[in-house]
Amino acid sequence: MQKISLPNHFILHPKFKEKVQAIKNDVNLPPIPSQTNISKDDYFPHGKAKLSLEEEFEVKDLDAIRGKELVNKFKILGYDESIDKFQALEGSGYLICHSLIMIDDEDYLASNCLSFNFYTRSNLLLEKNSTIRDARKGGEIKSDSMDEKDKIEAVFNADYAKDRTIFILRNNPENSILFIDGPLIGKQMSSYTIKMNDELLKKSIIPIFIVKNSSSNLVTDNIQILAGKFNSDMHWAYKFLKPGQRTCFFRYTDKENANNSKIFCYIKPEFRRFW
Secondary structure, eight states: OOOOOOOOSEEEOTTHHHHHHHHTTTOOOOSSOEEOOOOOOOOOOTTSEEEEESSOSSOEEOOHHHHHHHHHHSEEEEEEEEEEEEEETTEEEEEEEEEEEEEOSSSEEEEEEEEEEEEEOOHHHHHHOTTSEETTSOTTSOOTTOOHHHHHHHHHHHHHHHHHHHHHHHHSOSSEEEEEESOSSOGGGHHHHHHHHHHHHHTTEEEEEEOSSOOOOHHHHHSGGGTTTOSSHHHHHHHHOOTTEEOOOEEEEESSOTTSEEEEOOEEOOOOOOO
């Protein structure tokens, strides 16, 4: 594999210190955060979904030896994030660590970025401090019908998605394969993720989105021989596959928005040692 360099360093968001310092006199953050998670489940609007087969409907055996050869041939990276939530009387603070990991010949190279945002519904705080985010806006998503909790989540997701896109595009090397924890199409995040996906492809970066525990039933509802037999696609895939196998590839297309399209499969991995 051609040697490349990944910025193997820890980055503070350019406005991190400014945001933290700006709230110190008006906000009492708790010393211990509570961990929170971004929703990372697939989202397939039924009624708008079109599902088709890309291959014959059968089990596909994975080749671990060939997989190892591909890892040695291509630049392979992974992205994930960690989130701590600081719930205060004045609002909610979110500390996010964005992480890119690249497989090197002898080690893993890491690049990390730490960002922070504080969200409130207090007009007094918002007028006093321009770095604080309005928790009522709902990001770029129509928020009239949202409850307050959903509005906060929407504006947080928008900020998170923008920071994630900038971090990945600036640090991920071109001509590589990038595994991203989370779905390509996933409710509030879809429009941001699809835009990032397009930018990655322009740089010859192939993004592969991984959902570990999907509750989707798109396949089992649309493949006639499976209809009514399983609780979810995951239930079917668990019974259908043995370790080291995958399903055929399916193509999902949103009938109302062609941009909401993807090719996907289900995999049951198998761990093997090569040394």
